[in-house]
Amino acid sequence: xxxxxxxxxxxxxxxxxxxxxxxxxxxxxxxILRLRDGLGPVLLxxxxxxxxxxLVPPGTAACWDLPGSACTQTPGRPRTAVQEPxxxxxxxxxxxxxxxxxxxxxxxxxxxxxxxARTIEAVDRCQ
Numbered sequence: 001x002x003x004x005x006x007x008x009x010x011x012x013x014x015x016x017x018x019x020x021x022x023x024x025x026x027x028x029x030x031x032i033l034r035l036r037d038g039l040g041p042v043l044l045x046x047x048x049x050x051x052x053x054x055l056v057p058p059g060t061a062a063c064w065d066l067p068g069s070a071c072t073q074t075p076g077r078p079r080t081a082v083q084e085p086x087x088x089x090x091x092x093x094x095x096x097x098x099x100x101x102x103x104x105x106x107x108x109x110x111x112x113x114x115x116x117a118r119t120i121e122a123v124d125r126c127q
Contacts, residue, residue, distance in 0.1 A: 016103055017060040018053045020045050021069045021113060026052025028116035030094065033104060038112075040104035042094040052093060060106045066113060 021029070026042075030052065033039035045051035056071070064071030096102070 015058040016055045016074055017058055017064075017071055018043070018074050019056050019060065019064065019066075019069055019071045019104075019106075019109060020051045020053045023050055023052050024120060025068070025113060025116045026054070028119055029054075029109065029112040032112040032115055033108065034100075036108070036112075037100045038105060038108040039094060039099055040101045041092065041096045041099045042104075043090040044093050045090050053090065054104045054109055055102075056106045056109060057103050064106070066110055068117070069113065 020026075023044075030039060030042055041055045043053040043055070045053040055074075058073070061071040061073050
């Protein structure tokens with residue numbers, strides 16, 4: 001159902017928050033979390049592919065403070081990929097049925113984003 005604010009609620013969806021990061025860091029974090037079986041559903045957050053969004057447990061937005069990222073509340077989480085993603089203008093990078101969990105644990109995501117940032121910094125220094 002479209003709320004008129006560009007945000008959709010999904011019948012049967014569960015509240016979640018959404019952490020968005022630049023695509024390069026987000027894609028690196030996806031690989032890190034996938035290797036550790038800690039990856040929840042992930043969205044491509046704009047038509048340009050400039051941002052990646054991780055669904056995280058509700059309440060994460062209240063205490064999220066990682067520089068270079070943002071965390072916002074969303075009204076629901078779909079249970080299958082055949083349903084619409086929770087935000088208009090997004091698409092699945094990792095749909096719910098391909099994820100290891102219903103959401104990415106916020107502490108695991110924070111660690112993976114930090115590792116991704118360090119990896120990117122090291123690669124950029126070598127070029």
